[in-house]
Amino acid sequence: MTTGKSYIAKSVESMRPSGIRKFFDLAATMEGVVSLGVGEPDFVTSWPIREAAISSLEQGFTSYTANAGLIELRREISYYMSNRFLVNYSPQDEIIVTNGASQALDIAIRAITDPGDEIIVVEPCFVSYAPLVELAGGKAVTIGTTGETEFKLQPEQLEAAITPKTKAILLCYPNNPTGTQLDTAELQLIANIVKKHDLLVIADEIYAELAYDEDHTSIATLDGMRERTILINGFSKAFAMTGWRLGFTCAPEEISGAMLKIHQYAMMCASTPAQYAAVEALQHGIADVESMKKDYRRRRNYLVQSLNEIGLDCHLPGGAFYVFPSIQSTGLTSEQFAEQLLLEEKVAVVPGSVFGEGGEGYIRCSYASSMSQLQEAIKRISHFIEKGRA
C-alpha cells in the first residue's frame, strides 16, 4: 500500500546502492565459493579480548558511557596512538570513541561540511566516502588514481582538483581497495599542498597497523598538519573486531568538540561491552596484531607473485589486506570478469569499478583468507584465464 507520494528525501533517492551489495547477493546463493571478496580479517577476535567483554557483562557494566567513550579507553587510545604512530592527543577532549570507523567518518565529514563545500575524495576508495559527503550537503570531488602510479595520489592531480570551495581532502592509506601505501616523502608532498591551500585532511588510517614494508607514517605527524587533520582509526582490522563496531577519532579540540555534538545526539555513545573489550585489546593485544601481520605479509607476497605468474599484472601493495590486479589482458570489464569468475569457477572477488574512478580494469582480492583458500583460488583463477585464452 502506498499513498502514491514519495516521502524519500531526494538526496537519498539519488544515492546509488553500494556496488558490493549486488555481488554479495549473487555469491550468497552459491555453494562452495572461495571468497577473496571479504573486507574483514579471517581471524576471530582473540580470546582474551572476547573474555574481557564477557567479564564486563558479568560485572554488570551495561549502562551508557560518557559520550566520548570510557575515559580509561580514551587514555589507552591516547597512549597507543602516541606509542605506535607518534601522534599525541588528549584523552579528555581530543579523542572520541565511535561506532566503528564508519561512524567516525560520518561525524568527521558532517562536522566540517557546509552546503556546497567541496570535499576531495581520492578513488578508488572505500564505498562510503562520496555518499557520506553528499548526505552532509557537500559535494564530493573525485580524483581517480591509476595503476601506472600504483594508485598513489599525485601532487599535480590534487592541485588540479582544488577550487576556492574545497574544504578538505579525504585520504585512506594503506588503501582499501588497492592496498597502496604512501611513504613519508610522498605524504609530505600532499601535506604541502594541503597547507598551501589551507585545507583539512580526513585521514582514514584504519589499516595503519597493517603496513608491511615500513612502519606507517600518519599524516598528522608531519610539520603543521596536526591542527588540520582528523585521524580516523579503529579496532576492526588490526584487532579483528569488525562486528564489535568500534572506532575512534583523534582531532584538535575545536573539531573534536564539533564532532562530539553530532555524536552525542546521533549515537549517544559506542557500545559499552565493546569498549571494555577494546581496553583489553590495547593493553594486551598488540602481540596478536604482530602475529596476524606476519601471516598477512606472507599471504600478500604469495598472492601477488602468483597473480603475476598467471598473467594478471599486480603491484606489490604496502598495506591493508588487499591486492588489486589488472584484468585488462582478459579484455573483460571488471564487472564481467568478477561475474564470470564467480559463476564459472566459484571464486568471489570484487570488481574494481565499484570503488570509483580508476578502478575499472582491476579487481580487488582480499588475502584475509587462509593460505589453503588462497592456493585454491589461484588454481581456479588460473583455470579461468587459460579457458579465456583458448
Add this chain to the structure above:
Amino acid sequence: MKLNEKEVEILEILQKDARFEASDIAKMIGLAEVEVVKMIRRLEEEKIIVHYATLVDWAKMDNYTGVTAMIDVKVTPKHGVGFNEVAERIYRFKEVSSVYLMSGVYDLSVTVEGKSMNEIARFVSEKLSTLDSVVSTTTHFQLKKYKHDGMIYTSNEQDHRIVVSP
C-alpha cells in the same frame, strides 16, 4: 646455530603445516625456490627440523582402545651424569613418546602410549619403577584430547563472515 630471518620464517611456516611446497614458501617469503630448498635441507641436516609427522585423532577410529598416560617420575640424579642417564634409560623404551626434565616437585615427565591400560600398568610396574634411580611414579591417564600442538581436535569455529563485504 645462528639462523637468518628467512630460515626462521621457513620454520614458522613448516611448523604450522609441514606440507607446504617449497615453491609456495618461496613466494610467501620472497625467495627463489632453489634457495628455499637449500635452506630446508640445511635445517634438516642440522636436525633443527627434527622430523615431519602427522597429527592423528585416533579417537575418531571405531574400536580404538589406545591410551596415553603422563607419568610424573621422581629420580635420584647420579653423580657426574645428573638426570641424563636415567632419562636415556627411560626414552629408549619404544612405548615412551616423550620425556621432559621438569622443575617442581618431580623430575621427569614421561608420556607413554599403549594399546590398553593394562599394557601401561605393566610398563610402569615392570620397567619404569624397577629402574635403580627411580624413587616414585605417579601415573595420570588422559581421558580426552581437546587440543594438541596448537591444534583443536574438534573445533566448532566456522567462518561466519559474509562472502563479500566492503
